[in-house]
Amino acid sequence: MRLYISLGLVAYCWWLLAILLSVRPSWLDRAVGLRHIYALHGVLGILALIPAYLHRENTFAPSTWARDLGDWAFWAAFAVLCYSLLFMSGWLTDRSPLLLKVKSRLELVFRHQISVWIHRLNLAAVLLIWLHVHLIDRVAQHFAFMVLFDFCTVAVLGIYVWKKWVAPDSYLTGRVQDNVALNRATRRLAVTLDRTSTTSRPGDFYFLRFEDAGIGREWHPFSATDDRHDTLTFTIRQTGDYTRKAGGVAPGTPVRLEGPFGQFDQTVRQHPAGAPLVLVGMGAGVAPLLGLISAHRGDRRIHLLWSVRRPEDAYYGTLLKEYENLSGGRLTVTVRTGRFTRDDLAHALSEEEVARGAFFVVGPNPAVLATQRTLRRIGVSRGRTHHERLTM
Numbered sequence: 001m002r003l004y005i006s007l008g009l010v011a012y013c014w015w016l017l018a019i020l021l022s023v024r025p026s027w028l029d030r031a032v033g034l035r036h037i038y039a040l041h042g043v044l045g046i047l048a049l050i051p052a053y054l055h056r057e058n059t060f061a062p063s064t065w066a067r068d069l070g071d072w073a074f075w076a077a078f079a080v081l082c083y084s085l086l087f088m089s090g091w092l093t094d095r096s097p098l099l100l101k102v103k104s105r106l107e108l109v110f111r112h113q114i115s116v117w118i119h120r121l122n123l124a125a126v127l128l129i130w131l132h133v134h135l136i137d138r139v140a141q142h143f144a145f146m147v148l149f150d151f152c153t154v155a156v157l158g159i160y161v162w163k164k165w166v167a168p169d170s171y172l173t174g175r176v177q178d179n180v181a182l183n184r185a186t187r188r189l190a191v192t193l194d195r196t197s198t199t200s201r202p203g204d205f206y207f208l209r210f211e212d213a214g215i216g217r218e219w220h221p222f223s224a225t226d227d228r229h230d231t232l233t234f235t236i237r238q239t240g241d242y243t244r245k246a247g248g249v250a251p252g253t254p255v256r257l258e259g260p261f262g263q264f265d266q267t268v269r270q271h272p273a274g275a276p277l278v279l280v281g282m283g284a285g286v287a288p289l290l291g292l293i294s295a296h297r298g299d300r301r302i303h304l305l306w307s308v309r310r311p312e313d314a315y316y317g318t319l320l321k322e323y324e325n326l327s328g329g330r331l332t333v334t335v336r337t338g339r340f341t342r343d344d345l346a347h348a349l350s351e352e353e354v355a356r357g358a359f360f361v362v363g364p365n366p367a368v369l370a371t372q373r374t375l376r377r378i379g380v381s382r383g384r385t386h387h388e389r390l391t392m
Helices: 002-021 025-032 034-046 049-058 064-087 097-106 112-119 121-134 143-170 242-250 263-272 285-296 317-325 342-348 351-356 364-375
Strands: 172-183 186-193 204-208 220-223 231-237 254-261 277-282 300-309 331-336 358-364 385-389
Touching: 002 049, 002 121, 002 143, 025 254, 025 285, 034 049, 034 064, 049 064, 064 097, 064 112, 064 121, 121 143, 172 231, 186 242, 186 254, 204 231, 204 242, 204 277, 220 231, 220 385, 231 285, 242 277, 242 364, 263 285, 263 358, 263 385, 277 285, 277 364, 285 317, 285 358, 285 385, 317 331, 331 342, 342 364, 358 364, 364 385
Parallel strands: 277 300, 277 358, 300 331, 358 385
Antiparallel strands: 172 186, 172 254, 186 231, 204 220, 204 254
8 A cells, every 4th residue: 555655656746847847947958958858748747647547546545535636636637648749749740640630630729829728737737636635634644744745846836837927037038120031931030139148059949929919928939040149030930820920020029038948059069070060951940050050160061951842942042152152161051952862861971971970950840750760771870960850
């Protein structure tokens, strides 16, 4: 019996840790990367259901209310998990065209902001568990344990509330300088900051929230396209329910920015100075790679491979030509209409790039996964391949 009671506590601790990770600690992002933080957040949410189920099936609560609250919390967490696997994660939809199509259809009703609030029902599940424990007399009588239990719960929920609703007042702020259409589905949006971003690095991304723009007040991630600290430029592909409204963001609109996040520049510096950089961008995925090129074109050999759907989608062609001319022969740019095939990559890449190059791949989730597989087939090791997937 004690084992199964302890399993309930294990599940609760894992849920609390998952909530802590969801606030995106910037120091942890610089250490391990935001995608790993999100992955651990998801894994904890899934694994916590196992000890929670064993606890539920093998323990008895004398109070009807305690038993019902525990059941409600379990099924709420299970429902949120199922919903999140489809709408908030790419674990399934990135690998199944059928599920991706189902998700796209359902998103006409379940908009991103609705999904965010449904995901936050995990907080309600935690509160139900907290009350469930307090209603079990044989547990509540242990004063020291209950003090520790309450302290951890209040601390985690307090950090979450502070991070989501209080901390944004101290984030970077700015105003939209211009909002220009690059083609029929992509825009370049420049934001003039009210104060310099002293911690930003090339290839970083930010979570943006536009104030009073009629686009919605939720946070969305966008990669910085340049290496500046006073004005940030973002390339926005208008594919989701939120980004389709980006054209309505007028110059002068106030913006709040959380970040910066990202590890690309740090990873570049970890590779030997003589190793070439191979940057693979798909569509708007070229955005963070332009920041890396701007910062390192004078001291690193760089090969950019940019795939676009149509020739007119190569909207940064003039800028890349300018970078190429200023690089002293260090920068090579290869633009292709359509995705790079295995033969294309084998022909475009030199033997040294395949053997020693550091690869950075950015684009839509399924395309990134496919490109990583192709690179491994031509001899690029997994440890030299770094990626960022475009979502939302």
